[in-house]
Amino acid sequence: MFPTFYKQWRHVFKLDPDREIHDEALEKVCLSGTDAILVGGSSGITFDNTVDLLSRIRRYELPCALELSDPSCGVPGFDGYFIPMVLNSKKQEWLIGHHVEAIRDFGRLIPWDSVIGEAYLVLNPDSTVARLTEADTDLSEGDSLAYAQLADRLWNVPVLYVEYSGTFGDMRLVRRIREGLQQAHLFYGGGIDGPGKAREAAEAAQTVVVGNLVYDDLDAALATVHAVKN
Numbered sequence: 001m002f003p004t005f006y007k008q009w010r011h012v013f014k015l016d017p018d019r020e021i022h023d024e025a026l027e028k029v030c031l032s033g034t035d036a037i038l039v040g041g042s043s044g045i046t047f048d049n050t051v052d053l054l055s056r057i058r059r060y061e062l063p064c065a066l067e068l069s070d071p072s073c074g075v076p077g078f079d080g081y082f083i084p085m086v087l088n089s090k091k092q093e094w095l096i097g098h099h100v101e102a103i104r105d106f107g108r109l110i111p112w113d114s115v116i117g118e119a120y121l122v123l124n125p126d127s128t129v130a131r132l133t134e135a136d137t138d139l140s141e142g143d144s145l146a147y148a149q150l151a152d153r154l155w156n157v158p159v160l161y162v163e164y165s166g167t168f169g170d171m172r173l174v175r176r177i178r179e180g181l182q183q184a185h186l187f188y189g190g191g192i193d194g195p196g197k198a199r200e201a202a203e204a205a206q207t208v209v210v211g212n213l214v215y216d217d218l219d220a221a222l223a224t225v226h227a228v229k230n
């Protein structure tokens with residue numbers, strides 16, 4: 001049985017092992033009152049930079065999970081492992097192909113009790129993740145709702161992640177997606193640039209993920225915690 005601790009998360013910071021963060025900034029992030037740190041990124045992730053970031057985060061008490069985008073970066077010691085699958089990729093490999101290979105090659109090492117499947121709906125065509133996975137972002141509202149319901153109802157995925165990485169999304173659509181879910185927990189991430197957008201996202205989704213802002217404007221990033229959790 002996979003863990004369910006993420007269901008309590010309202011606010012999460014996503015830290016990228018491929019980006020530099022100084023100790024002082026990391027301390028503020030970890031003591032900010034956020035519910036957890038998600039470690040992940042879509043490029044430049046290595047075993048070494050992932051171990052390094054985990055060991056620095058472990059000075060603090062909050063939960064820390066890894067979003068695994070490359071099987072060679074499966075670092076032990078995280079509280080949980082999210083495995084992304086891109087629903088609207090035009091390439092089968094980003095939905096199940098890499099996953100089958102990873103399970104075939106590393107199956108015995110996988111701590112299944114700590115693994116959580118995460119179905120991504122990638123909606124910003126200009127994001128790294130959209131380009132990498134060749135996501136079909138030219139979707140009608142009906143298409144997006146159908147992808148979400150397929151993952152939720154046919155596949156019973158624990159987490160649906162509406163990903164607008166780099167730009168703020170359509171909160172009406174995010175809310176409609178949430179209303180259509182039966183059991184999956186909804187993460188929203190993308191373009192949160194301060195408390196106002198964080199609050200809007202928190203009204204639409206169950207968990208709000210703040211990424212780039214940590215690196216671009218730390219004070220604004222820290223202010224999103226209170227906006228989401230109060």
Ligand SMILES: CC(C)=CCC/C(C)=C/CC/C(C)=C/CC/C(C)=C/CC/C(C)=C/CC/C(C)=C/CC/C(C)=C/COP(=O)(O)OP(=O)(O)O
Binds near residue numbers: 042068086106111
């Ligand atoms: C001990 C231990 C834990 C061992 C682990 C053993 C192991 C190797 C298990 C493997 C299990 C498994 C099934 C793994 C799957 C591997 C795999 C390659 C999956 C593909 C994942 C995937 C679809 C990746 C595509 C990119 C993606 C969706 C990344 C998620 C994170 C994300 C979107 C970050 C945002 O990216 P960013 O770079 O910040 O973007 P911007 O530039 O826009 O900011």
Ligand SMILES: O=P(O)(O)OC[C@@H](O)CO
Binds near residue numbers: 014188189213
């Ligand atoms: O970096 P931003 O745009 O905040 O997006 C957060 C997260 O959804 C990225 O995977």
Ligand SMILES: [Mg+2]
Binds near residue numbers: 016041165212
């Ligand atoms: Mg990023």
